[in-house]
Amino acid sequence: MPKIGMEPLRRRALIDAAILAIGERGSLDVTMSEIAGRAGVSSALAHHYFGGKEDLLAATMRHLLAELGRDTIAALRQSDGPRARVSAIVATNFSPSQFRTETIAAWLAFYVEAQRSDAMRRLLRVYARRLHSNLMSALVDLMPKAEASRTAEGIAALIDGLYIRRALKDGEPDARSAINLVEDYLAITIAGKDQAA
Amino acid sequence: MPKIGMEPLRRRALIDAAILAIGERGSLDVTMSEIAGRAGVSSALAHHYFGGKEDLLAATMRHLLAELGRDTIAALRQSDGPRARVSAIVATNFSPSQFRTETIAAWLAFYVEAQRSDAMRRLLRVYARRLHSNLMSALVDLMPKAEASRTAEGIAALIDGLYIRRALKDGEPDARSAINLVEDYLAITIAGKDQAA
Amino acid sequence: MPKIGMEPLRRRALIDAAILAIGERGSLDVTMSEIAGRAGVSSALAHHYFGGKEDLLAATMRHLLAELGRDTIAALRQSDGPRARVSAIVATNFSPSQFRTETIAAWLAFYVEAQRSDAMRRLLRVYARRLHSNLMSALVDLMPKAEASRTAEGIAALIDGLYIRRALKDGEPDARSAINLVEDYLAITIAGKDQAA
Amino acid sequence: MPKIGMEPLRRRALIDAAILAIGERGSLDVTMSEIAGRAGVSSALAHHYFGGKEDLLAATMRHLLAELGRDTIAALRQSDGPRARVSAIVATNFSPSQFRTETIAAWLAFYVEAQRSDAMRRLLRVYARRLHSNLMSALVDLMPKAEASRTAEGIAALIDGLYIRRALKDGEPDARSAINLVEDYLAITIAGKDQAA
DNA sequence: AATGAATGAGCCTTCATTCAT
DNA sequence: AATGAATGAAGGCTCATTCAT
Numbered sequence: 165m166p167k168i169g170m171e172p173l174r175r176r177a178l179i180d181a182a183i184l185a186i187g188e189r190g191s192l193d194v195t196m197s198e199i200a201g202r203a204g205v206s207s208a209l210a211h212h213y214f215g216g217k218e219d220l221l222a223a224t225m226r227h228l229l230a231e232l233g234r235d236t237i238a239a240l241r242q243s244d245g246p247r248a249r250v251s252a253i254v255a256t257n258f259s260p261s262q263f264r265t266e267t268i269a270a271w272l273a274f275y276v277e278a279q280r281s282d283a284m285r286r287l288l289r290v291y292a293r294r295l296h297s298n299l300m301s302a303l304v305d306l307m308p309k310a311e312a313s314r315t316a317e318g319i320a321a322l323i324d325g326l327y328i329r330r331a332l333k334d335g336e337p338d339a340r341s342a343i344n345l346v347e348d349y350l351a352i353t354i355a356g357k358d359q360a361a
Numbered sequence: 362m363p364k365i366g367m368e369p370l371r372r373r374a375l376i377d378a379a380i381l382a383i384g385e386r387g388s389l390d391v392t393m394s395e396i397a398g399r400a401g402v403s404s405a406l407a408h409h410y411f412g413g414k415e416d417l418l419a420a421t422m423r424h425l426l427a428e429l430g431r432d433t434i435a436a437l438r439q440s441d442g443p444r445a446r447v448s449a450i451v452a453t454n455f456s457p458s459q460f461r462t463e464t465i466a467a468w469l470a471f472y473v474e475a476q477r478s479d480a481m482r483r484l485l486r487v488y489a490r491r492l493h494s495n496l497m498s499a500l501v502d503l504m505p506k507a508e509a510s511r512t513a514e515g516i517a518a519l520i521d522g523l524y525i526r527r528a529l530k531d532g533e534p535d536a537r538s539a540i541n542l543v544e545d546y547l548a549i550t551i552a553g554k555d556q557a558a
Numbered sequence: 559m560p561k562i563g564m565e566p567l568r569r570r571a572l573i574d575a576a577i578l579a580i581g582e583r584g585s586l587d588v589t590m591s592e593i594a595g596r597a598g599v600s601s602a603l604a605h606h607y608f609g610g611k612e613d614l615l616a617a618t619m620r621h622l623l624a625e626l627g628r629d630t631i632a633a634l635r636q637s638d639g640p641r642a643r644v645s646a647i648v649a650t651n652f653s654p655s656q657f658r659t660e661t662i663a664a665w666l667a668f669y670v671e672a673q674r675s676d677a678m679r680r681l682l683r684v685y686a687r688r689l690h691s692n693l694m695s696a697l698v699d700l701m702p703k704a705e706a707s708r709t710a711e712g713i714a715a716l717i718d719g720l721y722i723r724r725a726l727k728d729g730e731p732d733a734r735s736a737i738n739l740v741e742d743y744l745a746i747t748i749a750g751k752d753q754a755a
Numbered sequence: 756m757p758k759i760g761m762e763p764l765r766r767r768a769l770i771d772a773a774i775l776a777i778g779e780r781g782s783l784d785v786t787m788s789e790i791a792g793r794a795g796v797s798s799a800l801a802h803h804y805f806g807g808k809e810d811l812l813a814a815t816m817r818h819l820l821a822e823l824g825r826d827t828i829a830a831l832r833q834s835d836g837p838r839a840r841v842s843a844i845v846a847t848n849f850s851p852s853q854f855r856t857e858t859i860a861a862w863l864a865f866y867v868e869a870q871r872s873d874a875m876r877r878l879l880r881v882y883a884r885r886l887h888s889n890l891m892s893a894l895v896d897l898m899p900k901a902e903a904s905r906t907a908e909g910i911a912a913l914i915d916g917l918y919i920r921r922a923l924k925d926g927e928p929d930a931r932s933a934i935n936l937v938e939d940y941l942a943i944t945i946a947g948k949d950q951a952a
Numbered sequence: 953a954a955t956g957a958a959t960g961a962g963c964c965t966t967c968a969t970t971c972a973t
Numbered sequence: 974a975a976t977g978a979a980t981g982a983a984g985g986c987t988c989a990t991t992c993a994t
Contacts, residue, residue: 170953190476193390195988206955207989217989269476272525276473279387279466279528288529318519318542325522328469331476332485345515349546356549364973367978392963403980408965561994564957584870587784589984600959605986663870666919670867673781673860673922682923712913712936719916722863725870726879739909743940746947761974787968797976798968808968 171213175223177203178210182224187266190331192221192273218281225274225287232262232291236298246305247354250319253298254346257323258339265337268330295320306354315353322346368410372420374400375407379421384463387528389418389470415480422471422484429459429488433495443502444551447516450495451543454520455536462534465527472521492517503551512550519543565607569617571597572604576618581660584725586615586667612677619668619681626656626685630692640699641748644713647692648740651717652733659731662724669718689714700748709747716740762804766814768794769801773815778857781922783812783864809872816865816878823853823882827889837896838945841910844889845937848914849930856928859921886911897945906944913937 181202185194196217200207214220239252239259256262278284296316303312326342378399382391393414397404411417436449436456453459475482493513500509523539575596579588590611594601608614633646633653650656672679690710697706720736772793776785787808791798805811830843830850847853869875887907894903917933 174953191473196990197988208955208957208991209953211990212954272473272476275525275528276388276469279469285529292526292529314542314545318546321519321522321526321542322515323522324525325518325520328472328521328525329489329518331472332482332489345511345518348511349515352549352553356552364971364978365976371978393965394963404964405966405980405982406978409979414964561957561992562955568957585867590986591984601985602959602987603957606958611985666867666870669919669922670782670863673863679923686920686923708936708939712940715916715920715936716909716912717916718919719912719914722866722915722919723883723912725866726876726883739905739912742905743909746943749947750943765974786966799970799976799978800974802969803975 174203174205174209175213178205178213178220179224179227182220183228183270184266186224186270186273187264188269190269190273192277196220218283221274221277222283222287224270225284228267228270228274229287229291232256233294235259235261236294240298246302249302250299250306250350251347253295253302254319254323254343254350258326258342260339263327263330263337263339263342268327268337272328272331292320295323311353315350318349318353319346322349371400371402371406372410375402375410375417376421376424379417380425380467381463383421383467383470384461385466387466387470389474393417415478418471418474419480419484421467422481425464425467425471426484426488429453430491432456432458433491437495443499446499447496447503447547448544450492450499451516451520451540451547455523455539457536460524460527460534460536460539465524465534469525469528489517492520508550512547515546515550516543519546568597568599568603569607572599572607572614573618573621576614577622577664578660580618580664580667581658582663584663584667586671590614612675615668615671616677616681618664619678622661622664622668623681623685626650627688629653629655630688634692640696643696644693644700644744645741647689647696648713648717648737648744652720652736654733657721657724657731657733657736662721662731666722666725686714689717705747709744712743712747713740716743765794765796765800766804769796769804769811770815770818773811774819774861775857777815777861777864778855779860781860781864783868787811809874812865812868813874813878815861816875819858819861819865820878820882823847824885826850826852827885831889837893840893841890841897841941842938844886844893845910845914845941846934849917849933851930854918854921854928854930854933859918859928863919863922883911886914902944906941909940909944910937913940 178199181199182194185199185202186192195207196210197207199220200210203210210220214223236253236256239256240249243249243252261267274284275288278288299316299319300312303315306312307315322345326345330337330342375396378396379391382396382399383389392404393407394404396417397407400407407417411420433450433453436453437446440446440449458464471481472485475485496513496516497509500512503509504512520543523542527534527539572593575593576588579593579596580586589601590604591601593614594604597604604614608617630647630650633650634643637643637646655661668678669682672682693710693713694706697709700706701709716739720739724731724736769790772790773785776790776793777783786798787801788798790811791801794801801811805814827844827847830847831840834840834843852858865875866879869879890907890910891903894906897903898906913936917936921928921933
């Protein structure tokens, strides 16, 4: 019996395998064969579905981005008020499904790859812009636009910085303290404004 | 032409070439031949002096670390008072000799490599610890120790975050606004403490 | 052309090519490319099927050993009585399929390699033990056990000695006189015992 | 002060180092640098004195041959009668200065090399001829010439065979039992002739 | 839909050898 | 007499990619 509709399953399996492989190796320097092997298929099939390594990696990055996007939207939906929405965004970035050893490793690997590959850079810029605009849409209700923009920039830098610094550490990622750090930053920023006023 | 005492010159030239190559490619995925070529020697000589690619890269990372260390020490010497010393540390990390496109790219590439290589991880941890202790030695004069530690953590995360985010951007790095962001964080943190007091 | 089930064919072709190449060069110092080329495939394929040079060489040695083993068993089957069986063993070692220029050269090359490689040494020891036990099982019917053991040792040394000395000569190997030498040794040994009795 | 007359010292040191290195590695596959290093000089000097690797190896082989030759002559001088002279020749080949792990290994390595290099083959043939003629000059007094020739051939094969088989074994070489084996061969050969007569 | 077969290109590494001093 | 400096050439190995089935 001819297997029909395997394509989406295979694509997904390959992407998952790629994330896992990249996460474990901590680098994009994984072979197509290894990824395919983990997905239980031949490397030829990976080429068949994605065209090439570059494309598979791009699809993987897109997948990671999409997941973060979905998580963020879901979190925002359950949040009331600008302050809560900022917290939701932050929390999402450090949620158990994002702030995991492999995901962090993969994320960083893609960041570095972005320095080489235009396609990757474009993808990561989408993420950066989205994060910024999400933060802004909440922060503008809490402070003047110019301040909001700089605060958004600071939060984004903190998030990325906490991710990258995580790479030096052993053991499980500590989302709690990471979130606290960002929340503190946010709190004193808002407090500082109030005080000035 | 002198035919003796070439070793230090060659080592230096090769390390410089490595930084350049890594910086341009934005990844450690550069060939020994390319590095050697840039240094004006054969790849065999690079192996002769460093033993292998791994070792050359480690030496390169060490060089970067040492440079940053020297710059930091120099900056600290010219600074009076704890507040100024924190600023000096921050400024050094974004000084023209550090916050350059290639250096940033190399730095990130090494960070990612640290996820794989124990040797690299060890080196970067040295840097992280040094930064932390430098910051602490100044911050403890400005706030309680616990606060100081968290602030140091925040500053470090901001620095690394600004570095990594820089990788997504085109054009020349904007040290000014990066420094401002960190200084602001510092200012409101200190202000917050004062206000609470 | 069949595109499946190539593996055994290729393995065999590569092993044959290895024997030929080693035999001609008279040393294991042959390149994977040369072996692969003789087998009509790329060196990458040789690596694909064998993993590496070391493994290909080990497989080749194993092949040589297995062939000799098969020949010996076949010869023993057609032999009646202990005396005839010893002769069969000796004859097999100098049979046209074994005592050929390339095979001799390969054999010696492996012997030398055994001084370095544990894997090779283990393989050659298997051969040595097998030869000894084959000889013993016949010789014990012709003389006391202690004598038999020393005679087996002598025959084995003669065989190997005739092989190695063959390497110094030009022209075709002369199996006839080699066999005669060993047979003579055997004859006078047995005669000596009889006489003593 | 200009060092004068260093040449013979250096040559000797290099040859000794070569024997040692080859013996340990069990193969001619040693680098010029290693040999030179063991001799306490630069590899450039080794080239200066010998011209190239090939030449150094040939000189080393020649040295081994010369040593064996001297030992044999000395042993023959102290021997009375044809029977004793044969024994002296055999004993020399298994004397402590010849039948040592490294020397055996080197010897075999050269044998294999002889399959490739004409120069080596020529050298080893000299040794073979000399051994044969030494044996003959004694054996002709013990048996008819034709018998003597075959016996010499047998002894030579046994010696080489015992050397090569030694390569498979661990621990110290057992000269005693090797000599016994050859002496036995000789004894029964002579006895056989007498008996037939 | 899927894969075994196969390869070209490229990289790291080693090493004998040369040369200027 | 002796060496540090330097390289060309070559080999083992890996891997993305293609193709016929």
